Amino acid sequence: MRKVTLCGPASAKRGLVRGLQDLGCLHVVPLNPPGDETAATDGQPSEQDAQRALRFLRDAPYRRHQAAETPDTDLGEIVRQVLATKQRRRDLLDQREEIQAQLDALAPWGDFDLPGDDATLGGAQLWFYAVPNRHADTLARIPYAWVEAARSEGARHIVVVTRETPPADMLPVAPVRTNGTGTRALRRELAAIDSELDGLEVERIALTRHIDTIRRGLARAADAAALARTLATTHDETGLFALQAWVPLHRAGELRRRVTAQGMAVRIERPGPQDQPPTLLANAPAAQPGEDLAHFYHVPPARDWDPSGVLLASFALFFAIILSDAGYGAIVLLTAALPLGLWRRGAVGVRMRRLTAALGVASVGVGVLTGSYFGVTPPAGSLAGTLNLVDLTDYTAAMKLAVLIGVLHLALGNAAWAAAHWPRRMAIGRLGWVAATLGGFAAWLAWDAGSRPGALAALGVVGLGLLTVIVFQSDRPVRRPVDHLLRALDGLLGVASVTKLFGDVLSYLRLFALGLATALLAAAFNDIAADVRTSVSGLGVLLAGLVLVAGHGLTFVLAVVSGVVHGLRLDYIEFYGWSLSGEGYPYTPLERTEHRV
Known part of the structure; x- marks a missing residue:
């Protein structure tokens, strides 16, 4: 590594630093504490939303051919559409899980529809109980009309007919929740949800053509944040700005030619005894997995x-x-x-x-x-x-x-x-x-x-x-x-x-x-x-x-x-x-x- 100090006119700082970003070899050392450069651009999605949308599309079972990005491409609208599809899918899955649980609970009573308010029950309601066989003797204490609809190995499944809410201590078990819906209606709801989920899955697959667009948008946002962070950490004084960084030795010559052509002053020197350069691990392809092992625990010092x-x-x-x-x-x-x-x-x-x-x-x-x-x-x-x-x-x-x-x-x-x-x-x-x-x-x-x-x-x-x-x-x-x-x-x-x-x-x-x-x-x-x-x-x-x-x-x-x-x-x-x-x-x-x- 070589220590680099760059100096140029403050009026051209953004363009010059952007050129250094295009060169891609400087590890910048902040000369000032960084400011807040994370404010989102108007109309653009946040990084968190874009990442959520990208993960949702990447997990799709199939992918479409990627759409070409044009000047009219609205990344914010794409991300909002993907997240809306994701949220609707999540809501439907939650509803489906709840309906399926209710169906499983009502399955012992068979296939039925509950009567509506205009039915001939005279205002009475149906209450469903699964009474364990060991408590079968409590059925005799029911003060209302009831019928045994089914019997399983462990319980008797009965239906109580009453105009009023049965007392909580009438039976040793609570009634099964029906939400006023029978098993036939629940199956119809389940079929409608499955149909909508299929449509959302088709829409999700169609949206996968924007995966590269979202990835490029994330990369642009990361590049803009890195540029803003670097601009905020330079030292500015009397119409000039100074930037300090580290550059690999094999890129030092290229850096010198690039910045001098842009009219900047540059000084490249060896690290001093008190300097702590960053560590760059560079190995042949066969040994590169060892670099990942080194980074997994901690990076060795640059002087080691x-x-x-x-x-x-x-x-x-x-x-x-x-x-x-x-x-x-x-x-x-x-x-x-x-x-x-x-x-x-x-x-x-x-x-x-x-x-x-x-x-x-x-x-x-x-x-x-x-x-x-x-x-x-x-x-x-x-x-x-x-x-x-x-x-x-x-x-x-x-x-x-x-x-x-x-x-x-x-x-x-x-x-x-x-x-x-x-x-x-x-x-x-x-x-x-x-x-x-x-x-x-x-x-x-x-x-x-x-x-x-x-x-x-x-x-x-x-x-x-x-x-x-x-x-x-x-x-x-x-x-x-x-x-x-x-x-x-x-x-x-x-x-x-x-x-x-x-x-x-x-x-x-x-x-x-x-x-x-x-x-x-x-x-x-x-x-x-x-x-x-x-x-x-x-x-x-x-x-x-x-x-x-x-x-x-x-x-x-x-x-x-x-x-x-x-x-x-x-x-x-x-x-x-x-x-x-x-x-x-x-x-x-x-x-x-x-x-x-």
Whole structure:
């Protein structure tokens, strides 16, 4: 990033800033607090209304060809029409739900119409009660004429005829509400509502031809708000205005040529020690899903390193270990190959598909190494059996492998921090943590193998690494003799993080535990299905198939959820804690978005 200061005549500020918005490379730094630039234009819909209308049309079952936008196109009228259709549809659905509930309540009394006011009941009314069979003896206490219209397994459905409202304590139940309408009239109302709903659905589909118009309107409104916000945050004085921003290095030359051609003064300089530039993550297409993973938690500082590639690779590996099954990995890979609507949502959908494909490939690879295919272990002499190099039931070896992954992951994080901040003293201290991490793991392996000299040599590496941490942990400047002591104290406090390092390394054991749980669950459901098939005659095959589908479906869902949650947790908590020095903020350029719609 480069720091940019622009200056131009205040009379031409709007046009000049609009030109910068067309250029689309400046992350503007406010020089004044922003004012209120959110007032809606007369006759134009609010952003909230336009978003509601757009969501309603996007959810339509079918879409029409998009209408061409003309100067006579009235966006406000389109949005109002869409929202009116949406509200009417909502009201009708509410009415339909209420009528259907009333129909369900009156269904036991059969198909009937209630008499009107001019009927021959002499002013009497009909009251409908569903009296539970256990309270059938209360029917004898009814002081009015009544008839039993139907009887179900749990209740007697009676009709009471009376000119007055029956007392509330006449029966242990309240009368069923009819709203003066019988079931035949309710069905007619329901049919009329369904007919109107069909018409509204046709109207909704017809309105979908304005989806692009609404999207462009939203983009124009967002561009206008961004322009107004930038205009309000410039520094104006004596007929001039000044604007400060950040620009990516590869766009700096283009910016200089553009603004000088417009008659503006420009100064482009490197960031100072106290400056905090925004973070722009730029990777090859294959690693771009890692950028989304980085943005999901928090953006790394601009002066730090880009963890996108490591995040993508480590998350795919952790997810695959937790699945530990080539069959489940094939399902993930197949999901990435299917023409799902999610994958069609622009650049984000493309990156999501790539991320899913990476998870699937890694899961198939790890599943082949662990020798699990929907919980089935291949025979030892087969090709798949020869590729089975990892035995999850060998607890000792699997635990060592999980710890090794944690050691390498955290060592990589410390090394990346050191490379990003070299030649600061603390960068050397981070190399000390790399030595302590690798040396500790080597000491454990040597001790477990019975090699005491090897363990002592590895512990020596640990001690050397911790000593390096003590000496180089602090970047405190030395201006007086006591600062040497303060540096040493900082180092002693820093080396206390060895307990955190130990706990973080052990946290990677969750990979072994969850991977083993997935493998055992899949194998257990296979055994249950086999037992059902042999013990149940006739329908045994069908029941066994249901057990396999339900069991593996449950195991797959649990494994995927665990793989996402715990795979990201190891990256965001353990790895980030040792590899990044803080949190940055994303690069958000002032640009026009209407042309992308």
